[in-house]
Structure formats: C-alpha cells, structure tokens
Amino acid sequence: MQIEDLEGAKKAGDIFGYPLMIKSKRFAYDGRGNAVAKSVEELSSAIFALGGFERGLYVEKWAPFVKELSVVIARGRDNFMACYPVVETIHKENICHIVKAPASVSWEIKKLATDVAFKAVSSLEGAGIFAVELFLTEDGQILLNEVAPRPHNSGHHTIESCKTSQYEQHLRAVLGLPLGDPSMITPAAIMYNILGEDEGEPGFYLAHQLMQRALSISGAFVHWYNKSEMRKQRKMGHITIVGRSMSVVENLLSFTLDEASEKPAVERRVGIIMGSDSDFPVMRDAAKVLDTFGVPYEIKIVSAHRTPAWMFSYASSAQERGIQVIIAGAGGAAHLPGMVASLTPLPVIGVPVRASTLDGLDSLLSIVQMPRGVPVATVAINNATNAGLLALRMLGVADTDLLSRMSQFQEDTKKSVLSKAENLEKGGWDV
Numbered sequence: 001m002q003i004e005d006l007e008g009a010k011k012a013g014d015i016f017g018y019p020l021m022i023k024s025k026r027f028a029y030d031g032r033g034n035a036v037a038k039s040v041e042e043l044s045s046a047i048f049a050l051g052g053f054e055r056g057l058y059v060e061k062w063a064p065f066v067k068e069l070s071v072v073i074a075r076g077r078d079n080f081m082a083c084y085p086v087v088e089t090i091h092k093e094n095i096c097h098i099v100k101a102p103a104s105v106s107w108e109i110k111k112l113a114t115d116v117a118f119k120a121v122s123s124l125e126g127a128g129i130f131a132v133e134l135f136l137t138e139d140g141q142i143l144l145n146e147v148a149p150r151p152h153n154s155g156h157h158t159i160e161s162c163k164t165s166q167y168e169q170h171l172r173a174v175l176g177l178p179l180g181d182p183s184m185i186t187p188a189a190i191m192y193n194i195l196g197e198d199e200g201e202p203g204f205y206l207a208h209q210l211m212q213r214a215l216s217i218s219g220a221f222v223h224w225y226n227k228s229e230m231r232k233q234r235k236m237g238h239i240t241i242v243g244r245s246m247s248v249v250e251n252l253l254s255f256t257l258d259e260a261s262e263k264p265a266v267e268r269r270v271g272i273i274m275g276s277d278s279d280f281p282v283m284r285d286a287a288k289v290l291d292t293f294g295v296p297y298e299i300k301i302v303s304a305h306r307t308p309a310w311m312f313s314y315a316s317s318a319q320e321r322g323i324q325v326i327i328a329g330a331g332g333a334a335h336l337p338g339m340v341a342s343l344t345p346l347p348v349i350g351v352p353v354r355a356s357t358l359d360g361l362d363s364l365l366s367i368v369q370m371p372r373g374v375p376v377a378t379v380a381i382n383n384a385t386n387a388g389l390l391a392l393r394m395l396g397v398a399d400t401d402l403l404s405r406m407s408q409f410q411e412d413t414k415k416s417v418l419s420k421a422e423n424l425e426k427g428g429w430d431v
Contacts, residue, residue: 002058009043009059016061022046025056034094036062063143065135069103070154071117074169077127077176082169083118084162084182086110089133089154095233096153098253099191101161101184104246104320109136116142124149129170131155153193153235158182160221160240161189186242190249192256194237196230203230207237214239214256217263219249244269245322267322270297270391273314274329275336277301279353282382283329286351289388293405295395298323304335311336315343325391328376329384331355334366337376347394349387350376 001016003009013020018040024033033055035046050057068091072084088103089096103110117132124130124147131152135143155166164172164180172179197206207230214220224237239256243249244267251264270290274283283299290297302311318326326344328337329351337350350367354360360381367378379386389406396403 002056004053004057006043006047009037009047009057010040012059013037013040013043016059019062021060021062022050023058023060024050025058027051027055032094063135063145064137065143066138067103067105067136068145069105069113069134069136069142070099070152071114071132071134072152072155072158072166072182073117073121073130073132074166074173074179074182075121075127075130076173076179080179081118081121082179082182083114084155084158084166085184086113087154087157093233095195095235096193097195098193099154099157100246101157101189101191105136109140109142112140112142116144120144120147127173127176129155129166129173153238156223156238157189157191157240159223160242161186187244188246188249189240189242190246190253192239192241192253193235194224194239196232196234196236198230199232200230203232203236209259210256211237211239213259214241217241217252217256219243220252220256243267244324245320247320248322266296268296268298269322269324269395270295271314271318271323271326272297272299272329273302273326273336273340274299274353275301275303275305275331279329279331282353283327283351283384286327286329286384286388286391289385289392293392293402293409295392295402302328302336302340304330304339305333311339312343315340318344319346325349325394327351327384327387327391329353329387330367331360331363334363337367337378338370338374341370341376342374348376349390350378351384351387352378352381354382 001012003012019036019038022035022037027033035049037043037046068089070087070089073081075081085102087099087101090098113134116134120132121130126149129151131148131154133145135145151166151170159165161184163183163185169180194207196203211222214222220239220241222239227236241249241252248267255263272283272286287297287299302314304311326340326346326348328340328348330336331353332355334352337348341348352360352363352367364381367376370376377390392402392406396406
C-alpha cells in the first residue's frame with residue numbers, strides 16, 4: 001500500500017498490523033531503503049530513516065518466513081525463458097550475506113518456487129536476467145517478495161557453478177542469441193559476500209586477509225570488485241566455493257572465515273556400515289578396495305535392531321555429510337541394508353554376511369527381497385570386495401579420473417588372467 005503521509009502510514013498499520021515493513025520506491029538496494037516499524041510509535045522514526053515521504057514510500061504486510069529463496073530467470077528476445085536452480089539466500093543486517101546453491105528444500109518446494117518465479121517474470125516485459133526473490137513460510141507457501149530485472153547477487157555463484165553464468169546469459173538474452181544451459185555443473189556451491197568490516201585501509205587489510213585464506217582452498221574462487229573506497233557493509237567482492245556436497249562447502253567456508261580453525265579433514269565419499277564388529281573381517285575387504293583407489297570412506301557399526309535411532313540418524317544425514325554411496329553388511333535377518341535404503345536417496349549396496357547357521361543364505365534372501373520402491377544392490381555372500389568395486393563404479397559415473405582407473409583395473413585383471421593362461425600352456429597344469 002502506498003503511503004503519502006503519517007496518517008496513511010497509521011492506516012496501513014491498522015490494516016496490516018505490526019511489525020510493518022516500510023520501503024522506499026527509490027534508492028533502495030543492498031538493505032537500504034527498508035525500515036521496520038514494530039509499533040505505531042516507531043512509524044515516524046522509520047519514515048525519517050528512509051528520507052521522508054518525498055522518496056516515495058509504500059508498506060508491506062510482515063511476512064513470517066522460515067527461509068528466503070531466489071530464482072534467477074533469463075528471458076530472450078523471443079520470450080523463451082530459462083530458469084536457474086532455486087537457491088537459499090541468507091541476509092545479515094538486510095544485506096545478502098550468503099547464497100547456498102541449490103537450496104536445501106524439498107523437490108516439491110523447488111518446483112513451486114520455480115513456478116511462482118516463472119509466472120512473475122512472464123507478467124513483465126524485457127529481455128535479460130531477472131532475479132525473483134521469494135519467501136518460504138512454515139506451512140510450505142511460496143510468497144513473491146520482489147523482482148530485480150538485472151544480474152543479481154543471488155546469481156553470482158553461477159560463474160563457477162553453472163554451465164552458463166548469469167552474465168553470459170544476460171548478454172545472450174539481450175543480443176537475441178540462444179540462451180545457454182542454466183543447470184549446475186557442481187553438486188553444491190556457496191557464495192559469500194565480502195563486505196567492508198572497517199573504514200579505509202584497515203578494511204582493505206581485513207578483506208585481503210580473508211581472500212588470501214580463501215585462495216588456499218581447492219574449489220574456492222575470489223572476485224574482487226576493485227572499488228576505490230572501503231566502507232563498512234559495502235560490497236567489495238565475493239567468494240564462491242564449489243564442492244560435492246553442501247556440508248563440504250559449508251565446512252570450507254567456515255575454515256575461510258575463522259582464522260583459528262583447522263582445514264576440514266577429507267570428506268568421506270563412501271560409508272561402510274555393519275550390524276556388529278563380527279562382520280568386520282568380511283567388510284574390511286570393501287575398505288581395502290577403496291584404499292587401493294584412494295577413495296576416502298568411513299566405517300561404522302550401525303545395528304538396525306540394537307541401535308535403531310542411531311541407524312535413522314546415520315542414514316538420514318549421510319547425503320548431507322557428503323556420503324555418496326553406502327555399503328551395508330548384515331548377517332542373519334539382515335535388515336540393515338533395506339532399512340538404510342528406505343531412509344536415504346543414496347545408492348545402498350548390501351553385503352550378505354555368512355552367519356553360524358544357514359551359511360549366509362538367510363542374509364542373501366533377506367537383502368534381495370526388498371519391496372518395490374526400496375532398491376538395494378546386492379552382491380554375493382561375503383563378497384565385500386565386489387561391493388567396494390561396485391561403489392567405485394557408481395562414483396565413477398561423475399568422476400572421469402576414477403572411471404579411467406577402473407578401466408585400468410579391468411585391463412590389469414585381464415592381463416593377469418592371460419598371463420596365468422600362458423604359463424599353464426607353457427608349463428602344464430602341475431607348474
């Protein structure tokens with residue numbers, strides 16, 4: 001609602017309630033041009049802080065949100081539109097502080113956010129980049145906050161994380177060229193705005209220290225805007241960190257920001273779990289294979305029957321922690337692989353472990369008889385070696401170096417067999 005005087009502001013407060021968001025139509029950017037009145041008594045001070053009614057003021061009803069999301073959309077001169085993945089924006093003192101790509105929300109919320117953003121941009125004119133800022137409410141609604149018709153802070157990560165950056169996309173759009181692919185080329189990215197922490201030279205020194213720390217990290221990219229004047233809270237540059245999971249890039253960012261912290265340990269890619277330490281003699285064969293290929297892993301005892309809460313926690317958090325494949329060994333009833341597969345979207349490989357009775361056949365049948373919708377890849381009884389090799393092949397789908405090493409492994413295996421065959425032919429079976 002537009003407000004032109006104090007009485008109009010009070011009327012808006014009566015209609016919308018408090019707190020009340022007051023905004024300026026002009027000179028509003030990077031947190032400037034917004035003020036919150038928590039009560040009718042604070043209206044005058046909020047209006048004064050915005051420069052008065054001559055700035056052109058309007059009010060919005062307060063939106064109680066749980067997350068702020070953003071969708072960058074490109075529209076060409078032919079009206080064709082391309083949507084970038086939904087991201088989460090975290091603000092500090094009303095200024096964009098951190099952007100997480102993709103947003104850690106459900107697929108349903110991502111689709112709803114993209115649909116709302118698409119409709120919003122469809123209602124406007126112009127070719128180029130549009131950034132649609134959204135609120136996610138506690139009950140799962142997506143509210144349209146505002147649309148910025150330009151390359152946007154929430155899209156800076158695209159320079160490193162997407163096939164086509166928002167800047168190239170903007171040029172393609174306004175020049176009438178075909179739009180590029182907006183999809184991400186890395187599983188996760190996090191963007192951190194370098195804001196002025198102090199005035200003048202002390203501020204430059206602090207910023208340069210931060211950038212130097214970032215440059216020691218693999219997967220970190222520093223962008224310095226070369227502004228001549230340093231002021232507190234002024235955007236001076238940004239850092240983007242890309243990695244294979246959000247937990248990985250968040251840990252690297254924490255290391256960058258905290259001088260006292262140590263560089264995070266190598267993130268595990270494979271989780272090897274078993275119901276009991278008696279399964280370890282079998283399951284360590286999977287670990288040996290992963291060691292041979294230099295793939296980091298973790299080994300945990302997770303019992304489906306004795307520690308169900310721990311099993312739930314482990315399986316539901318595995319993807320977030322950077323685990324990409326889970327190898328689960330179990331004997332007897334062997335419920336562990338199936339239960340874990342029901343709790344995570346990650347691929348699970350089941351290893352039937354031979355117990356003292358039934359020779360492991362009970363474990364094998366239990367693991368392979370999963371209901372539809374809960375797939376578990378199963379190897380032969382006690383064959384954790386093949387489980388390790390299968391995990392490597394799964395990882396190799398998105399890791400060309402690992403896939404190449406697997407091809408070499410197959411070639412070496414072939415040569416070994418041919419060598420044995422040659423020895424047999426030359427020396428006979430008794431050699």
